Amino acid sequence: MPKGSDAKTKIISLSRGLSILQAFHSRQSPMTNKEMTERTGLSKATVTRLSRALVKLGYLRQPGMQGKYHLDDNVTELGNAYLHSLTLARVAEPLMMDFAQKLQTSVAIGVGHGHQMIYVSFCAGPETATMRLSVGTLVPLHKSAIGVAYLSVLPEDQQAGHLDAVADYYPNDDLTSLPVQTADTRKVGYSVSFGAWRPEIYAVGAPLWLDRGKSVAAINCGARQRNQSRDHYVETLGPELMILSSDISSGMDQIGATFRDG
Amino acid sequence: MADHSEPGRFPETQNAKSPRDTARERFEAGHVSQDRHFVKALARGLMILETFAKSDIVWMSVSEIAERVGLPKPTVVRFVRSLEQLGHLYRSGSRRQYRLCAPVLTLGFAARMPFTLGEMLRPELQHLADTYNVHASLAKRDRLDALEMVVCHSKSTLMTLKLDVGSRLPLAGTATGTALLAHLPEKERDFIYHKLRERHGDNWNRLLDRINAGFNEVEDRGFVTAYRSWATDINGVSVPIRSLDGESIYALTCGAPAALLPPEKQHLLGYKLLGIKRRVERLTRRNDHAIDDPDAA
Numbered sequence: 124m125p126k127g128s129d130a131k132t133k134i135i136s137l138s139r140g141l142s143i144l145q146a147f148h149s150r151q152s153p154m155t156n157k158e159m160t161e162r163t164g165l166s167k168a169t170v171t172r173l174s175r176a177l178v179k180l181g182y183l184r185q186p187g188m189q190g191k192y193h194l195d196d197n198v199t200e201l202g203n204a205y206l207h208s209l210t211l212a213r214v215a216e217p218l219m220m221d222f223a224q225k226l227q228t229s230v231a232i233g234v235g236h237g238h239q240m241i242y243v244s245f246c247a248g249p250e251t252a253t254m255r256l257s258v259g260t261l262v263p264l265h266k267s268a269i270g271v272a273y274l275s276v277l278p279e280d281q282q283a284g285h286l287d288a289v290a291d292y293y294p295n296d297d298l299t300s301l302p303v304q305t306a307d308t309r310k311v312g313y314s315v316s317f318g319a320w321r322p323e324i325y326a327v328g329a330p331l332w333l334d335r336g337k338s339v340a341a342i343n344c345g346a347r348q349r350n351q352s353r354d355h356y357v358e359t360l361g362p363e364l365m366i367l368s369s370d371i372s373s374g375m376d377q378i379g380a381t382f383r384d385g
Numbered sequence: 386m387a388d389h390s391e392p393g394r395f396p397e398t399q400n401a402k403s404p405r406d407t408a409r410e411r412f413e414a415g416h417v418s419q420d421r422h423f424v425k426a427l428a429r430g431l432m433i434l435e436t437f438a439k440s441d442i443v444w445m446s447v448s449e450i451a452e453r454v455g456l457p458k459p460t461v462v463r464f465v466r467s468l469e470q471l472g473h474l475y476r477s478g479s480r481r482q483y484r485l486c487a488p489v490l491t492l493g494f495a496a497r498m499p500f501t502l503g504e505m506l507r508p509e510l511q512h513l514a515d516t517y518n519v520h521a522s523l524a525k526r527d528r529l530d531a532l533e534m535v536v537c538h539s540k541s542t543l544m545t546l547k548l549d550v551g552s553r554l555p556l557a558g559t560a561t562g563t564a565l566l567a568h569l570p571e572k573e574r575d576f577i578y579h580k581l582r583e584r585h586g587d588n589w590n591r592l593l594d595r596i597n598a599g600f601n602e603v604e605d606r607g608f609v610t611a612y613r614s615w616a617t618d619i620n621g622v623s624v625p626i627r628s629l630d631g632e633s634i635y636a637l638t639c640g641a642p643a644a645l646l647p648p649e650k651q652h653l654l655g656y657k658l659l660g661i662k663r664r665v666e667r668l669t670r671r672n673d674h675a676i677d678d679p680d681a682a
Contacts, residue, residue: 133426134467140427141471147496169423176424180431182493186632194497196633197435202494204438205485236472236488242495243487259495384477 268328
């Protein structure tokens, strides 16, 4: 191996390898090497090697001869291992489920990662199963109620980090209204999105304080817009979501469960 | 090097490039080293993440990780730092330990989850549960257990069966378990039997008889029934079904307290489950054609 294998090249090599798995998110279906090449920006030779390696490692499989690559079991195992360690889900999901049933929405908890929010917990309501959301769903941070709610309470340096990532990833998006949105969210306690992410989905987001206020995540509830008017989101769902958020926070604190360091 | 000391064994002409020379040239030009570098880094990074999945331990220090993956500590340090920077590991300053973090979910997790067999089947299973007052579930094999992936309850089974997503049932002696074993390649089945024998000891022969009887049922009519299995008082009926890519076997099961699921009803539900299986298989075949890609190189 060349001498230059310092920390920086290591992280680059690793992140490129992992970018193949991440590419499946934007595509949501099996891919050929060629498609992976397009999506990752890696050379064809590199992608061929990496996908072959991922097959050996149990992350991809290629059912037909020279066919498309599908995600394989280890992808699920890794995600499940994280989810099993998540006390938050055990505390929050019964409460989220009640909420989803009662108010006919889906409910999700997410955390920020670069330009996106990652759903770490999700409950579908009776009418929302077809929205095709689940744990692990990635939504653009700046275009979602949950992302704006999350941003609104982050310390400034972390907020700036996320905004840089958003600007990098969406160079054509106008981000000037974001500071207004986050300020509004801090004032009223929740954020709303009427179709900003997907035109058919309306959602409300609120910050979720954890670890006795030391960590933050965000929670949302949403449904297809045809079900309810905007007023319903602002007047009913927003305040209800804030209550749910604080119920989850206190539920965690009561049993001494922590999110980050637990 | 050995080939040079044995003249005559490799009758190469002087001007033809040997594969090794080509490889060396590519390496020196930077093509290969980069690829290899990526592959190695990827394999090690994933190996470190997997130790957390395999060990069921939430927090691990660098030394614990190093011990489990069998790599030198300095190497592990570099990798966990990279993984931390990429967000996949979180380091607790107070514990001086690492744990998996939410971004591991970006490594394909949701892309695999949503449009799976489970999503496809859930409405059908819920319908069965509601109509026939049973629980209806989709399970896969995880080592020596059946692991519930989708569970739909009816009002009467919600309280009586403590079964949920992530619940585990024994493979031996349950309808679900038998369905999961039914279409396994012989080698894999032998291995599992070996392990099950260790687990069940003296009961194994009796359980094996039951499993074999179940295989016959699957052969004859496509589903397997079980009476008062698992906990004690549960009847079940189960159908093996292939995953959407045809690679792994899942089990579609209906179950209920024995009094609520007499044999006639078991059979009826067996045929209902077979119907679901056929519908899914039809859809899957259609999908197969849809995803055939002429560009696939």
